[in-house]
Amino acid sequence: MTPAEAVWGDVERIRATRPLVHNITNYVVMNLTANALLALGASPVMAHAADEAADMAKIAQALVLNLGTLSRPWIEAMQLAAAAARARGIPIVLDPVGAGATRFRTASALNLLQSFRPSIVRGNASEIRALTLAERVTKGVDSRHDSADALDAARELHDVYGVVVSISGPVDIIVGGPRVLRVSNGHPLMPRVTGLGCTATALTAAFAAVNPSLPAAAAHAMAVMGIAGEMAAEGAAGPASLEVRFIDALYALTEDDVRSRLRLEEGE
Amino acid sequence: MTPAEAVWGDVERIRATRPLVHNITNYVVMNLTANALLALGASPVMAHAADEAADMAKIAQALVLNLGTLSRPWIEAMQLAAAAARARGIPIVLDPVGAGATRFRTASALNLLQSFRPSIVRGNASEIRALTLAERVTKGVDSRHDSADALDAARELHDVYGVVVSISGPVDIIVGGPRVLRVSNGHPLMPRVTGLGCTATALTAAFAAVNPSLPAAAAHAMAVMGIAGEMAAEGAAGPASLEVRFIDALYALTEDDVRSRLRLEEGE
Amino acid sequence: MTPAEAVWGDVERIRATRPLVHNITNYVVMNLTANALLALGASPVMAHAADEAADMAKIAQALVLNLGTLSRPWIEAMQLAAAAARARGIPIVLDPVGAGATRFRTASALNLLQSFRPSIVRGNASEIRALTLAERVTKGVDSRHDSADALDAARELHDVYGVVVSISGPVDIIVGGPRVLRVSNGHPLMPRVTGLGCTATALTAAFAAVNPSLPAAAAHAMAVMGIAGEMAAEGAAGPASLEVRFIDALYALTEDDVRSRLRLEEGE
Numbered sequence: 001m002t003p004a005e006a007v008w009g010d011v012e013r014i015r016a017t018r019p020l021v022h023n024i025t026n027y028v029v030m031n032l033t034a035n036a037l038l039a040l041g042a043s044p045v046m047a048h049a050a051d052e053a054a055d056m057a058k059i060a061q062a063l064v065l066n067l068g069t070l071s072r073p074w075i076e077a078m079q080l081a082a083a084a085a086r087a088r089g090i091p092i093v094l095d096p097v098g099a100g101a102t103r104f105r106t107a108s109a110l111n112l113l114q115s116f117r118p119s120i121v122r123g124n125a126s127e128i129r130a131l132t133l134a135e136r137v138t139k140g141v142d143s144r145h146d147s148a149d150a151l152d153a154a155r156e157l158h159d160v161y162g163v164v165v166s167i168s169g170p171v172d173i174i175v176g177g178p179r180v181l182r183v184s185n186g187h188p189l190m191p192r193v194t195g196l197g198c199t200a201t202a203l204t205a206a207f208a209a210v211n212p213s214l215p216a217a218a219a220h221a222m223a224v225m226g227i228a229g230e231m232a233a234e235g236a237a238g239p240a241s242l243e244v245r246f247i248d249a250l251y252a253l254t255e256d257d258v259r260s261r262l263r264l265e266e267g268e
Numbered sequence: 269m270t271p272a273e274a275v276w277g278d279v280e281r282i283r284a285t286r287p288l289v290h291n292i293t294n295y296v297v298m299n300l301t302a303n304a305l306l307a308l309g310a311s312p313v314m315a316h317a318a319d320e321a322a323d324m325a326k327i328a329q330a331l332v333l334n335l336g337t338l339s340r341p342w343i344e345a346m347q348l349a350a351a352a353a354r355a356r357g358i359p360i361v362l363d364p365v366g367a368g369a370t371r372f373r374t375a376s377a378l379n380l381l382q383s384f385r386p387s388i389v390r391g392n393a394s395e396i397r398a399l400t401l402a403e404r405v406t407k408g409v410d411s412r413h414d415s416a417d418a419l420d421a422a423r424e425l426h427d428v429y430g431v432v433v434s435i436s437g438p439v440d441i442i443v444g445g446p447r448v449l450r451v452s453n454g455h456p457l458m459p460r461v462t463g464l465g466c467t468a469t470a471l472t473a474a475f476a477a478v479n480p481s482l483p484a485a486a487a488h489a490m491a492v493m494g495i496a497g498e499m500a501a502e503g504a505a506g507p508a509s510l511e512v513r514f515i516d517a518l519y520a521l522t523e524d525d526v527r528s529r530l531r532l533e534e535g536e
Numbered sequence: 537m538t539p540a541e542a543v544w545g546d547v548e549r550i551r552a553t554r555p556l557v558h559n560i561t562n563y564v565v566m567n568l569t570a571n572a573l574l575a576l577g578a579s580p581v582m583a584h585a586a587d588e589a590a591d592m593a594k595i596a597q598a599l600v601l602n603l604g605t606l607s608r609p610w611i612e613a614m615q616l617a618a619a620a621a622r623a624r625g626i627p628i629v630l631d632p633v634g635a636g637a638t639r640f641r642t643a644s645a646l647n648l649l650q651s652f653r654p655s656i657v658r659g660n661a662s663e664i665r666a667l668t669l670a671e672r673v674t675k676g677v678d679s680r681h682d683s684a685d686a687l688d689a690a691r692e693l694h695d696v697y698g699v700v701v702s703i704s705g706p707v708d709i710i711v712g713g714p715r716v717l718r719v720s721n722g723h724p725l726m727p728r729v730t731g732l733g734c735t736a737t738a739l740t741a742a743f744a745a746v747n748p749s750l751p752a753a754a755a756h757a758m759a760v761m762g763i764a765g766e767m768a769a770e771g772a773a774g775p776a777s778l779e780v781r782f783i784d785a786l787y788a789l790t791e792d793d794v795r796s797r798l799r800l801e802e803g804e
Contacts, residue, residue, distance in 0.1 A: 028566045028582050030296045030337075034462035039507050044462065045366065046296050049339040052372035059369065069566075071585040071609070073339070098581070101595065104588035192787065194570035194580065238784025239575050248506025251460065298564045298605075302730035307775050312730065313634070314564050317607040320640035327637065341607070516774025519728065 004259040007220045010211050011253060015041035019209035022060035022085075023202060024048050024078050026068030026097065029195030032243070033064075033202040039250040040224070042206040053077040057084035062205035065112060066198055067105055068097035075108055082116035091208035091217075094118040094163075095201035100130025113161050119208060120218050121157065122166040122201045125150035132156050147173045151180070164214040168200055172222040176215030183219055184263035185226025187233035193243045200225045219264055227261045228253060272527040275488045278479050279521060283309035287329035287477035290353075291470060292316050292346050294336030294365065297463030300511070301332075301470040307518040308492070310474040321345040325352035330473035333380060334466055335373055336365035343376055350384035359476035359485075362386040362431075363469035368398025381429050387476060388486050389425060390434040390469045393418035400424050415441045419448070432482040436468055440490040444483030451487055452531035453494025455501035461511045468493045487532055495529045496521060540795040543756045546747050547789065551577035555745035558596035558621075559738060560584050560614050562604030562633065565731030568779070569600075569738040575786040576760070578742040589613040593620035598741035601648060602734055603641055604633035611644055618652035627744035627753075630654040630699075631737035636666025649697050655744060656754050657693065658702040658737045661686035668692050683709045687716070700750040704736055708758040712751030719755055720799035721762025723769035729779045736761045755800055763797045764789060 001009070020043045025033060030046055037044035047056040050073065057063050063085040065078045085092050096109035109131055112118065121128070125145035132153040147169030154165035154175040164176040170188070174181040190196050203225060207217040232245035249257075269277070288311045293301060298314055305312035315324040318341065325331050331353040333346045353360050364377035377399055380386065389396070393413035400421040415437030422433035422443040432444040438456070442449040458464050471493060475485040500513035517525075537545070556579045561569060566582055573580035583592040586609065593599050599621040601614045621628050632645035645667055648654065657664070661681035668689040683705030690701035690711040700712040706724070710717040726732050739761060743753035768781035785793075 026582070027295050027563050028570055031299060031462060031567060034296050035507060035511075038460050038462055045369070046294070046337050047366070047370070048337060049372060051340065052338075052370040055370040055372065069582050069584060070588075072587065098583070101581070102583070102588040102591040104585060104591065192574050194567060194574055236784075237781075238787035239571060240780040240783035243571075244508040244512060244780060245505075247508035248504075251506035295563050299567060299730060302564055303775060303779075306728050306730055313637070314562070314605050315634070315638070316605060317640060319608065320606075320638040323638040323640065512776040512780060513773075515776035516772075519774035 003264045004262045006216065007223050007262060008255045008258050010207050010217065010220045011224065013210035014206050017210060018043045019061035019206055020045060020059060021062045021064060021202060021205045021209065022047065022056050022081065023064040023066065024053065024074065024081055025064055025066035025198060028068060029198040032195045033199050035247050036199045036250060037202055037206055039247045040203060040206055048074055048077045050076050050080055053081040054084040057081040058088065060090060061209040062090055063092045064095070064202055064205045065092060065118065066095040066097060066201060067099070067109055068198065070105060070108055078112060082112065086116055091119040091205065091214065092116060093120045093122060093201055093205040093208060095198055096121065096123045096127045096131060097198065099123065099127040106130055113163065117161055118163055119214050120164045120166055120204055122168065122204050122218065124168055124197060128157070128165060128167050129153045147171055151175070164218055166204060166218040166222060168197055168222065174215050174218045179266055179268060181215055181219040182265045182267060183222040183226060185223050185230060185261060187229045189233050189236065189239060189242050190229045192239040223262055223264050224253065227257055230261060231257065271532045272530045274484065275491050275530060276523045276526050278475050278485065278488045279492065281478035282474050285478060286311045287474055288313060288327060289330050289332060289470060289473045289477065290315065290324050290328035290349065291332040291334070292321065292342065292349055293332055293334035293466060296336060297466040300463045301467050303515050304467045304518060305470055305474060307515045308471060308474055316342055316345045318344050318348055321349040322352040325349040326356065328358060329477040330358055331360045332363070332470055332473045333360060333386065334363040334365060334469060335367070335377055336466060338373060338376055346380060350380065354384055359387040359473065359482065360384060361388045361390060361469055361473040361476060363466060364389065364391045364395045364399060365466065367391065367395040374398055381431065385429055386431055387482050388432045388434055388472055390436065390472050390486065392436055392465060396425070396433060396435050397421045415439055419443070432486055434472060434486040434490060436465055436490065442483050442486045447534055447536060449483055449487040450533045450535060451490040451494060453491050453498060453529060455497045457501050457504065457507060457510050458497045460507040491530055491532050492521065495525055498529060499525065539800045540798045542752065543759050543798060544791045544794050546743050546753070546756045547760065549746035550742050553746060554579045555597035555742055556581060556595060557598045557600060557738060557741045557745065558583065558592050558617065559600040559602070560589065560610065560617055561600055561602035561734060564604060565734040568731045569735050571783050572735045572786060573738055573742055575783045576739060576742055584610055584613045586612050586616055589617040590620040593617040594624065596626060597745040598626055599628045600631070600738055600741045601628060601654065602631040602633060602737060603635070603645055604734065606641060606644055614648060618648065622652055627655040627741065627750065628652060629656045629658060629737055629741040629744060631734060632657065632659050632663045632667060633734065635659065635663040642666055649699065653697055654699055655750050656700045656702055656740055658704065658740050658754065660704055660733060664693070664701060664703050665689045683707055687711070700754055702740060702754040702758060704733055704758065710751050710754045715802055715804060717751055717755040718801045718803060719758040719762060721759055721766060721797060723765045725769050725772065725775060725778050726765045728775040759798055759800050760789065763793055766797060767793065
């Protein structure tokens, strides 16, 4: 099986089985991530009340914990849902949005990491670095580390928590053991659309719902994100038309698109 | 008056009087439903704080209670707003999003139904079925009942609570007495856009604000939804461009569009 | 320096320095305002938890307090963030969404105005009037005062609180002393897009982050809003395509666009 066949196999499984992805995520991106999951073929649900978070996780095939616009009731819901997800063995994907920007976010991310051992952590390089001891200091939300700068931090997180780490950037790096996966798909206009990082996290959960190899699931999600982004950028007049075209491209994605565009490599 | 003239009369009344629709609704769809109400010609307001829910309902012409992303503070606000709306006699439209998926949602929907007797309940077939005794069991959020499968449940809800029931699906069914209305407008791509069901609920409230016949108001809203959706699908490249074109079509809707496309029938 | 050069200088400073704008804002507009700030060149962050509101304001270059979908936890966060912003001397921009519609909103707006002395208040004419003693009565959320009708109220607010007042409307009026600025850019379709008023507030904060003259910053933000709106309206089929084209236009804005379109005047 070629890498493109493996990516496409996951897309077909998502379209055929429509995995239910339970998102406890931030207000800014809820609409976009729900639409991206629907366009890909998955079935999104957003539910954050302590009264139902565990019940919803019990009928889902994957759980997303996203720390943007975090608050205490949200953390409580995440803990209840994560415990239910752990008990059932469904994948949990953590997005430590803004870790490093405030103590509250860094501490909340570390607490979830330590207590519930998510399957995959997906963040930008600054966020991943902020989760390691050496970097646990307050910094801006928008610091511009390159994904390669977070490779050591990702290895440390993988060693300590057994978590697969997906670092997004111009080259996405997935760390799930001694060898790493690198995805070079994408377009420079994508970071100008709010919530595409959070969307990558949601799609990662959909792929993890159908592919038991977590590093492969994480890499395939980033590849599909990047390929749809490239297709969207062709003809986009700016970030908003890119966003519209990105969702349309996810929906219309074909095996040919994946085969002709995929830039996924395994290395060290 | 033909059915098309009746639908168009409501649209003209909404555009002329700009009814204020108070929405206590979910985070995922707030932006979309506000834009849909504005495009149709109504005036949306979103307000969920217990401190002001009743005050806002007092200046509104219709109230929407939508259970997506429900939580306890939201329920409290819904109760306060519903009591104020009942006291003034303005229409209340309930959307039991995800009823059946968790006990919390099913119980909350039933509680609102029993305590405040909404004018109209709008949901998909699974949600409507979940509100009847026979179906009050936990199931997935995305079960695929056809609207016709919920006809008995809708009749039961109408008999017990006196509520008009609007079941959405490829054919929308409105139950408001012995005879039922069926609307066959719409497009298969519409369920791939998150929140179009919730948007149907919000538009139903706008129509109920200007048309005292609740079954007619519910049917006219579903017809306008479906017609705008059909117009949007022509030329759409996927769900996101469909959404953009849907809002534009609501805004630009003409009497000719309604006359040439309306598929509304009365029967049993 | 011509007015167009002054506007363009601010845009270039925003693009070069990417000021971090901390938004405590309403659910309906979070996604749109984040995208507008990103398209303009600024860096948005949304954070409302009492646990981190002050920490986030401490690393920001401007703070937005927006009262749409207000609730008590939101007010607490606004107070904590406003105190931190005051201590650091960064600009605070207040948007009293719906002031006048409920006592809760009017009282909350006045409390923030009195306690934290925001740098700029941006609202429509009804909202600005509702903040003055003479008008502190409950009214609809959508009353249709012309911006000129709020000029006396704006002068009163400026005299009492020392705040710059930006009244939006077909002609935007900025009151920051004896003389006033008037911006006539914009398009009549813009009020049909939910959240463009809130977007004006967010952009005002980005301009205030780079321009120490608060009246100029407020006027330049309204001018850029209006110019992007005019460019977006050309070719838009309705409110949703206008919104997409507006964000794209903000991103692609050039000095020529500003020079050829700017309608900014100083007067009395």
